[in-house]
Amino acid sequence: MSESAPALSVEPVPFIDLVAQHNTIASDINEAVQRVLATQQFILGDEVAEFECDIAEYCDSRVAIGCASGTDALTLSLMALGIGPGDEVITSPFTFFATAGAICRVGATPVFVDIEPAGFNMDPEKIEAAVTERTRAVMPVHLFGQCTEMEPLWRIAVRNGLSIVEDACQAIGAEYRGRRAGVLGTLGCFSFFPTKNLGGAGDGGLVTTDDADLAARLRRLRVHGDMGGYRHKEIGVNSRLDSLQAAILRVKLAHLEKWTTARQQNAKRYTELFRHYDLLDAVELPAALPDRRLVYNQFTIRVKGDRRAEVLASLRKRQVSAAIYYPVPLHIQECFLHLGYHAGDLPESEQAAAEVLSLPVFPELRPYQQEIVVREIAQALGRISSTAGNAVSPKPRFLDEQTRRAA
Numbered sequence: 001m002s003e004s005a006p007a008l009s010v011e012p013v014p015f016i017d018l019v020a021q022h023n024t025i026a027s028d029i030n031e032a033v034q035r036v037l038a039t040q041q042f043i044l045g046d047e048v049a050e051f052e053c054d055i056a057e058y059c060d061s062r063v064a065i066g067c068a069s070g071t072d073a074l075t076l077s078l079m080a081l082g083i084g085p086g087d088e089v090i091t092s093p094f095t096f097f098a099t100a101g102a103i104c105r106v107g108a109t110p111v112f113v114d115i116e117p118a119g120f121n122m123d124p125e126k127i128e129a130a131v132t133e134r135t136r137a138v139m140p141v142h143l144f145g146q147c148t149e150m151e152p153l154w155r156i157a158v159r160n161g162l163s164i165v166e167d168a169c170q171a172i173g174a175e176y177r178g179r180r181a182g183v184l185g186t187l188g189c190f191s192f193f194p195t196k197n198l199g200g201a202g203d204g205g206l207v208t209t210d211d212a213d214l215a216a217r218l219r220r221l222r223v224h225g226d227m228g229g230y231r232h233k234e235i236g237v238n239s240r241l242d243s244l245q246a247a248i249l250r251v252k253l254a255h256l257e258k259w260t261t262a263r264q265q266n267a268k269r270y271t272e273l274f275r276h277y278d279l280l281d282a283v284e285l286p287a288a289l290p291d292r293r294l295v296y297n298q299f300t301i302r303v304k305g306d307r308r309a310e311v312l313a314s315l316r317k318r319q320v321s322a323a324i325y326y327p328v329p330l331h332i333q334e335c336f337l338h339l340g341y342h343a344g345d346l347p348e349s350e351q352a353a354a355e356v357l358s359l360p361v362f363p364e365l366r367p368y369q370q371e372i373v374v375r376e377i378a379q380a381l382g383r384i385s386s387t388a389g390n391a392v393s394p395k396p397r398f399l400d401e402q403t404r405r406a407a
Contacts, residue, residue: 052065065206076207120356176291182208
């Protein structure tokens with residue numbers, strides 16, 4: 001091992017290291033920030049317009065509209081479609097709260113459909129049965145950086161006259177059949193929360209669409225419904241993307257493909273490590289499903305046999321970071337009890353919530369840090385002894401050459 005790493009049993013492994021990423025582009029970020037400060041134009045303006053063009057080109061979308069957060073992107077999209085009280089929107093219960101929260105925020109009702117276990121996204125075979133005369137849209141969530149199976153959803157949407165609002169907040173750069181997330185539906189929603197694959201220096205969001213009328217309405221809605229000259233055709237919200245955020249994100253966008261490749265390489269290395277430690281019977285690894293490009297916003301495994309709590313406790317004791325996304329499906333969250341769902345109604349989502357564990361996969365993660373993660377999981381599951389010392393592996397160090405190349 002060429003890197004002078006501390007003893008593997010004691011070195012902390014972070015879940016994400018934003019400082020390491022920033023250090024590689026600090027001079028460009030500083031230049032972009034100073035450019036905005038020199039103009040003193042902080043709200044919308046040229047920086048936002050240029051960033052919107054850059055993202056539209058990246059996603060192959062005709063239009064992109066910046067806003068204040070990924071949550072606002074979802075809410076504004078529903079508002080632009082005229083969805084409100086009395087309407088239903090079909091979505092996944094296994095996702096971040098904002099997905100269903102945005103539906104409720106516009107006065108509509110979320111209708112939850114169970115997931116398919118391999119990709120953690122909505123099971124397309126269960127969607128049609130959830131459509132009623134009140135259904136206005138379907139909101140697929142491209143969870144952890146992998147797109148939902150879209151072709152069946154397209155057919156359902158056409159048959160029933162439904163809009164598709166993509167929750168692509170974790171999936172910038174992900175693809176389905178060669179098309180990018182964000183152009184697979186009527187509207188695509190993105191988040192630039194700092195820990196996303198493309199993260200800003202605070203909150204930020206964006207909506208993509210090929211529909212010029214929806215784009216015009218979104219631009220009004222994000223500035224209180226103002227058509228210009230303080231003339232308001234409708235009531236909107238205050239959800240503008242800051243110029244500073246746009247300038248920083250423009251710098252980072254130039255590196256996104258490189259960072260995505262690094263995440264994919266880290267995922268491949270994890271697969272090799274779990275196989276090396278003979279753990280594939282104890283954990284289930286994420287895999288790119290057919291016709292997808294998986295960008296690994298998270299590297300989420302399943303820990304089988306009701307041993308996740310034990311594994312997580314062991315990792316935390318050894319200062320190895322991991323996280324559970326998500327521990328309670330939305331359909332059994334307290335705030336949604338009035339919808340009438342019960343435990344057991346959506347079994348795949350509930351099982352996923354009981355088994356999933358996300359491991360560090362950020363681009364700057366080092367090979368020896370990944371081996372620390374997997375070795376500690378192997379110890380927690382009793383596959384190797386905790387008295388094995390500080391050796392990288394109880395077997396020949398098959399990662400030595402990879403580690404030297406990455407150093």
